[in-house]
Amino acid sequence: MPYATRYQVLFDNNSKGFYYSGDLVEGTAIVETCVGKVIRGTYVTLIGTARIKFENSDSWVTHDTYRIFAATIPVLQRDDDRFFVLPPGTYRYKFEYRLPDNIPSSFYGKFGFINYAAVITLDESKRTYSFKQPFRVMRAINYSRGQELKPIKAQQSKDISPWYCLTIQPLMVTVKSPSIDFMPGQTIYTLIKIENHSSRKIRQIDIKLTKVIEYCRKPQKTTRKYEFIEINSKTITADDLSGKTYVQGIEVPITQPTTVGDSNFINIRYNIYITVKVPACNRENIEFIIPVIISSYKGITPRCGKKLVFDHPDIHTSQPTSLGN
Template sequence: MVVMSKRVKTFEVIFSDPSKTFYCSGDKVAGKILVEVAEVTRVSAMKVLGVGCAKVEYAKGKQKCREENEYLRYEEVVQLDDQPADHDGSVILRPGNKYEYMFGFELPQQGQIVSSYKGKFGYVQYYVKAFMERPAQPALECMKHFEVEEPLDVNTPDLLSPTGGMKEKKVTCMFIPDGQVSLNAKIDRKGFCEGEDICICAKFENTCSRIVVPKAAIISKHTYQANGRTKVFRQKLSSVRGNHIISGMCDAWQGKTIRVPKIKPSMLGCNIIRVEYALMIYMHIPGSEKLILELPLVIGTAGLGSRTNSMSSTDGSVSNASASWVSLRMPSAPPSYCDVTRDCRLDQPLTPLLNDYDGDDSPIFMHASAFQFPNLPAYSEVDEEFSGNAHMLQVC
């Protein structure tokens, strides 16, 4: 934000490293205040203010709920190095010149600052604001925001430990017992980064008369606190589903995966805004409330732990191994049509499925989705002679 006048042509905040996308705790925020004037202007003082604050604001009926926390407060009066000042500290700026006021300050240490955030009912923002004070005239001001991202390491023993749980529910129909459903699930760890796959091992049992569908989803939970009140905003980010389970049957997931989407890391250090994530494993029961098991997740900043690097190195070694096999030019077996159709059946079962309703009052009816087998896979064989000349043989 820049407030200009006819006398001032340019008045803006410029950071020393414009390509830097975010800062961490302990980093130095440095830059300059660039000023150009259209006519002779006397500046009595140039002040720089660095601010970082969290703010929550929402309405609860007729009551306005508002709360603020401050994480950064920096103030400084900056001077021009090569410009002589009068006895009162003021300087005269003349047209045709560019004047640069340098500033710099350090962010608080880890644990005393939180990441930038913008949500439905609150935000955490950081900015640098400059004030140009002039005699007998209102002060001019300009402001520029910068992002802060606190590192969150998910390679701690607590976040690397597995977690799981079990839930069961008795189902009734018109107050008459109708059996029960149960689920037992676990994951190998609680800490993940963006783009990683969560492997789910779960068992689902259905002894009621209805057809149930097991599902899993990554959800976010944003908690806002103001004036002693709490407001929670939940959102589903990504989801997967399994095959339907008829009465008297069970199903098991052995390493079913769901990928962590592009999301902000967990924010656990702010007193008035909290961002948490969970893996929700549940069973959709027509005509009844869902059976839900929530496993807590902590989303960390990418590139901190050795797991991401080891994954990339593993991928690289696999690709190198594949390249070495290709260099041998050994003929490979043609793809199996059975494998192709089996994969398709896993993605889209041949048997009818219940409509994908997540509401509590979803109707009980079947919906048969259309299914078509794919065409036979095309392939070719390479017949290599000792001389190294390869002849392509078309297979019909």
């Protein structure tokens, strides 16, 4: 049996369907039908949706769905809004819509998602047919523009007392980073200085870049869930790391930017976790949690699927020489 109706959405000059917030979405909606149809009109709707999964105290799972935005564009309609006959054939309808500046980035996680789509709707006399074409959105944010972001410096010390000795032996760790604001494709450099006066040898330092996702139930926002995703990690190992200073870089992969404020259904933060492992006693490990900001800017374009090209004068790649002593 031949098809009755086929639908397709093509985005102009954007085969991957990737946009930044505030971009103009231009495309063509294609409707191909082999039979005549009585319709009221044809519409293209650009829509953003957030959905979050929660489980209550009785183990009931509920899904909360929120509308981020919706814009309907009539592409074929009579002035008097009456039904008319659409003859068999192929019809192409141009559409365009500028995305809002403040919409969140597309996201898919363990407890929810944020997605966007262009929907073709054929409003027939007896029923309505729809076809959905997803597209991705990245929130365009440059946190550091117009403000000075100071370097990070953190310091911790522990007094280690071996079981065979009553003397307290101090262990001090200092961590520095030249900035707290980074872009995907840049490298976060951290300087780690270990001053160890104990008898224990420090043989391992773990560095992890972690995405922290907060799912909020609206409007009360009293119900929250968290998801932690390790997006990159590095390990420094040696026979003894004591008394030395190390500079270690960890690259920021392509990822969503840090959420602005705390008003979204899904909020994203980033932390660097640094753990200096002390042998024989995990309770004496020294741990640092350093919040960092991931920005997103339209001047960045993907290259080879992983790294990014920086072609905007406000973007500077951090170098280890800027860490100082």
